[in-house]
Amino acid sequence: MSKLNLNGNYCMYLRKSRADTEAEMHGEVETLARHRTILMSTAKMLHINITKQYEEVVSGETxxxxxxxxxxxxDIENGDWNGVLVVEVERLARGDTIDQGIMAQAFKFSNTKIITPSKTYDPNNEFDEEYFEFGLFMSRREYKTINRRLQAGRMSSINEGKWVSNKAPYGFERVKLDNEKGFTLSPIQSQADIVKMIFNLYAYGDDGENRIGVSLICRKLNQLNVPTATGNREWLPCVINGILRNPTYIGKIRWNSRKTVKQSVNGVVTKTRPRNQNKDCTIVDGLHPAIIEEDLFNKVQDLLSYNPPRPVNTRNKIANPLAGLVVCGNCNRNMVRRPYNNHTHADTIICPYPECATVASNLSMVEDAIIEHMQQLVKDYELNESVNNYDSSENNISVKINLLNKHKGEFQKLNKQKNSLYDLLEQGIYSNEEFTERSQLIKNRINETIKLIDSLEQKIADEQLREKKVSVFIPKCKNLLDSYYDLNAASKNSLLKELITKVVYTKNVKNKRGEGNIPTFELTIYTNIIT
Incomplete structure (x- = not known):
């Protein structure tokens, strides 16, 4: 077994997988508690101290x-740990070869050991490294086998008409089948009535002749204070659209309507769930009763076909430079751009929630106000931080670090003196009174030293953060401001998001006549600058 540094820093990593969750449902002991006990026992046997626990309840592949x-x-790459305790190497990674390589390199380059109850792996030992990598490979193979078995079982249940999702759609509740494995759906009468109303409003309207659209249905439900599936009194068009297109309401089971698609973008694997519009999905008869008649459902689908969802690729074309940045001060939703096709009105920025009292404003005026704020921010920091003389900060930090190391050395020395007091007491050199007096003196000096260390660490952190403000944020601001109005909307948006976390927009009163070009809104701008 590899030799461990008994005075080193050690942590444990605990992860509960899907298989563990299923085992607990059958009466087994809670997984994380059992693993924690095992690893604590291992640490005690190896005479090492665990100072942090990383716990994760996820069945993530990557x-x-x-x-x-x-x-x-x-933390491993930063050199925080001499070793990580885990019940088995399989708990660390079950992802693809790239993920396993990232994992192996992180441990190897930081010289961090992997400690299990049966073996300690030294990543810089050729044989241990090979054994570790083989363990990750077998873990990946086991994951694929389990996943394949689960998918086969899920499809079998779907073909039998059972409900396999953990969440029931609005209008239903998930119930256990009697005398057999699996679940089905049972209507919740109050919600089922709302579903019927939604379909009838979209197909026929209130009067049976003038049908109404999705947005007006949302407004009607909100005015009636009808709670959503989550209990909120706020309906959104996307929720209504999903209900109208869902064949579950005519007694069907639909699966894989939004299958996960993996793509490699700039070397990073991304996951999307595009709507297949029932092209590749599975639809079978379910065991649950229907809420909507099939004729009504088909009529709604015909009407929806005249308003197909917007193609996915158009979402990537950003026309609003403030997209995802400005939020409503009243309801905290993202503000959106409302374009005008004619040249008599400029684009505005509005709150998308119809019931919100927030008043819209000219988009370019809001944009200009944000840029003016950033320009003023740069001027203020250049004035207050004296950028031209900022080189002295490095020397200031260096002096404080040297002083910090001196106090840390003093702290270790005092601890040794405290421990030696017991030896001197046992040897009879000190009386009980002398021991108590000297113990109190050393304790006071230790407390003073701890305060000095804490104070210096805080001052060093403040100096480093202040240096980062000037050396990173301010130059980035300048680059943006110098070329901002020459960029397209997508580039503006990308650069703004590097500098700003969000902008809270508040405007509750419309402009008076003659105030059309006067910004009467209020903006609260949160920047990425470290304060």
Missing amino acids: IASRPVMQQLLI
Whole structure:
């Protein structure tokens, strides 16, 4: 077994997989608690201290879908840990070859050991490295086998008309089948009545002749204070659209209508779930009763066919430089651009929620106000931080770091003195009174030293953050401001998002006559600058 640094820093990584969750449902002990006990026992046997626990409850195939693992890898690369305890190497990665390579390199380059109850792996030992990589390979193979078995079982249940999703659609609740495995759906009468109303409004309207569209249906439901599936009193067009297109309401089971599609974009694997519009999906008869008559459902589908969903590729064309940045001050929704095809009106920025009281404004006026704020921000920092003389900051940080190291050395020295007091007491050199007096003196000095260390660490952090403000954020701001109005909307949006996290827009009163060119809105701008 590889030799461990008994004074090193060690952590444990705990992950509950899908298989663990299913085992718990059959009465087995909670997985994370059981694994934690095993790893604590391992640490005690190896005489090492665990100072942090990383816990994750996810069945993610890739590192990208496991945020806790991402943080662990960052900490490993920063050299925070001498070793990571895990019940088995398979818990670390079951992703593809790229993910396994990332995992192996992170441990190897940081010289971080992988400690399991049965073996300690040294990533810089040729044999351990080979054994570790083989374990990851077998883990990936096992994952594929389990996933294939689960998918086959799921399709078998679907073909039997069972409901396999964990979440029931609006209007239904998920119920366990009697005397057999699996679930089906049972109507919730109050919600089923709302579903019938939605279909009838879209097909015939209130009067049976003048049908109404999705947005007006949303407004009507909101005015009636009808709660959504999540309990909120706020209906959105996308929710209504999904209900109208869902064949579950005529007693069908639909599967894979939004199949996950993986793409490699600039070397990064991304996942999307485009709507197949029933081209490749599976639709079978379900065991649950229908809420909507098939004739009504088919009529609605015919009407919807005249308003097909917008093609996916048009979503990538950004025409609003403030897209995803400006939020409504009243309801916290993202503000959107309302374009005008004629030349008599300029584009405006509005809140998409019809019931919101926020008043729209000229898009370019909001954009100009944001740029003016960034220009003023640059001027203020250049004035306050004295950029031309900022080189002295590095020397200031260096002095503080040297002083910090001196106090840390003093802290270690005092701890040794504290421990030696017990030896001197046992040897009779100190009386109980002398021992107590000297212990109190050393304790006071330790407390003072800790305060000095904390204060210096905070001051160093403040200096480093202030340096980062000037050296990173301000030059980036200048580059944006110098060329901003020469860029297209997509480039503007991309650069603004590097500098700004969000802009809160507030305007509750319409402009008076003659105030058309006066900005009467309020903006609260949150930048990425570190404060």
